[in-house]
Amino acid sequence: VSAVSLGVGTASARCKESTDAARLETLVPVPVDVTSTGRGYTITDATTITVEDATAEGVAEYLAEFLRAPTGYDLPIKTHQGRGGRDTISLQLSEPSSGDHEQGYRLRSNPSGLTIRANEPAGLFAGVQTLRQLLPPAIEHDTEQSTEWTVPGGHIRDYPRFDYRGAHLDVARHFFDVETVKQFIDYLAQYKVNHLHLHLTDDQGWRIEIDSWPNLTDEGADSEVGGGPSGYYTKEEYAELIEYAQRRYVTIIPEIDLPGHTGAALESYAELNCDGTKREEDTGTNVGDTTLCIDKDVTYEFVDDVIREVAEMTPGPYIHIGGDEAHVVSDSEYNTFMDRVVPIVQKYGKRPIGWHQILDAEPPSETIAQYWYTGHDAPDVAEAAQNGHDLIASPASHAYMDMKYNEDTELGLDWAGLTSVKDAYDWDPGSFLNGVDESAIMGPETALWSETLETLEDIEFMFFPHFPPVAELGWSPAAKTDEWDEFEHRLAAQASRWEIQGVNYYQTPQVPWP
Ligand code: TNX
The missing domain is CATH 3.30.379.10 (Chitobiase/beta-hexosaminidase domain 2-like)
Structure with a gap:
């Protein structure tokens, strides 16, 4: 000392x-x-x-x-x-x-x-x-x-290096109740993360009440990966989450993933399907095989109603509209869809965010793109950043909290490789993408996908200690975040707090726990 x-x-x-x-x-x-x-x-x-x-x-x-x-x-x-x-x-x-x-x-x-x-x-x-x-x-x-x-x-x-420090939570693949999300918000606040991105809709479930399309939750919310109990947030519950987050200076960003990842909506309303028949319930983990029907007017009436209601219940400035893995639409269909949908978000007074694929549709420059691939080279994304788009940095190789720590990790996935705690710390959000200036990076955001996660304990296991390293990269000056040998001791010292809080953290041998 x-x-x-x-x-x-x-x-x-x-x-x-x-x-x-x-x-x-x-x-x-x-x-x-x-x-x-x-x-x-x-x-x-x-x-x-x-x-x-x-x-x-x-x-x-x-x-x-x-x-x-x-x-x-x-x-x-x-x-x-x-x-x-x-x-x-x-x-x-x-x-x-x-x-x-x-x-x-x-x-x-x-x-x-x-x-x-x-x-x-x-x-x-x-x-x-x-x-x-x-x-x-x-x-x-x-x-x-x-x-x-x-x-x-x-x-x-x-003071923070980045104004925006985010964490994403997938409540669609498995549903997490209000108490669990509140606990998650407390974890973010504890490490000075100020945005919670809720992935509210996907093939396996629709998790937010929409008055004008009630089947979304009457029919589309009762499934999840593996077919467990599942559920959704009523408007009152969503408001409760917003208020809880506000008290902790956390802004909630709702995501309605479009036009792909929409199986739960397609299961709830026949008319949203191109063939006019309801899709079967989905309890698997495939991605990319669903889409709203690009050529039908009802699609845009649906999107307008959903975005309007979500905008009304969300005080924060952003709505995330997904845009990832729309593998069953052509490029021109994708562009047609985004050309109509991005302005709907703007019409309701919100700033659009999409996964970085949204840039393919050349949306207006106020659209924020969330980069989630693993590579440092993404020329199209870099060019968009040079043309005025802001980016959120979520490279899957470092910021995906659902990547296994090592081969023995029972929970999680490994499509982006294994992500040790050291890997979660070993990158720079400001310079990760070649050709992108730090000024175009709003900040880093962790993502926690829930195909394999069913309980708060599961969330905690993948989040601790993957998460505090990325939280630090978002807050602390770059000059102070490059020494793992120094960081590992500070991280280790957090464990006595997690023990008392009852956090189910992974005792990785990479960290000298007390
Ligand atoms: C990719 S990341 C997805 C998600 C999966 C996740 C699993 C992204 C925009 N799409 O649909 O849940 O990988 O790690």
Whole structure:
């Protein structure tokens, strides 16, 4: 531990001080700048949380709720002008000063108190997630623990490398209920990921209620891979997820995969099929053999209704329309379809996103393309980026969380190869694609496809520890993310928190777990 001034005190106090200070060195994602200053702030029964005005109250409430159970303290929230004074955790919003990133924050801890300052509530929230990792792991318990709740002394200056940090979850191949998705959102927030892309529709199931086309969920939601119990989100449940995510500064991006991956819709409505007969229920894992009927007007009435309703229930700026693996349509049919459908998304006030194949249809440049192949060379994608398209980086060889860790991994797939935890860390989202400037990359996004995943435990097994490496690549400065030998120790230090949270993580031998 460098730059720790140990001050005076007993040997055991000094020992504790260095144990506390060590937590400044094990943060994931690693902050831009960390300075250790010796004695820090200890949260006690006397601590209050202060905010200057109502804007920061949501974050203050989140923090208080998080801390109250394990500490057993009241931690009242008070509105207080200026500095919080002694024995406070003070959440301050300041006027943005030039050069400060809007999602950034500064955190200071010394014996008299703790301050998090940010330009935006989202920055305060990021600072709160850092504070969480600065406290002893016991803070992750949801029952009262007796320990000293010391935040090491120091200051942190921090902001994200990419504004957009995403995670995709396939709730179509296997359905995951509201509680499971909430838990997933908590995992994203913990590692400062701020977008959740929900893959809501596919051949095996339609997972979102659409009032104007009720069979989608009356008939299209009761199957999944392997034929298990499955389900869908009612509009109320979807709203509950949106609200839960908003409180954690996570934006939900709904995906309606079109024109392929539509077996569940084709099974629900005969008229959406070119031959006018309903498709059979699909509980397998084939891809690419379904499509909406490109030549029928009803197809576009259907898409318009679905996009309108999804736009109405989604406050975030994006709708993802898939566009991948439409293997049973010709290039010209694909282009015809996208020429009609991309403007529908725009008409309802949303910015379209598609898997990178969507670029083949030459959509308007505000369309975002999500790159998911494994290679560094994709000249068409690079050219589109040069022409103004933004990209999301999800190369399957690094960011696909459903790729097996190694040959012995029972869950997951291996079509993009095996992806060890080290592989998940060993790439640069900003320069992965040749000919694409970092300025065209919105950020990295992990993808978790669920052909083989049935439960929260399965999700956790593929996500931990595949996920924190990519979360760090999205947040931390490039200069700080190239040393696996340093990262593996910080990752290992997270495990004591996962143990308490009950995360079913894979104990890969690549990481020196404690
Ligand atoms: C490819 S990635 C797909 C999905 C599969 C996934 C499995 C993409 C746009 N399409 O349909 O679930 O591989 O890893």
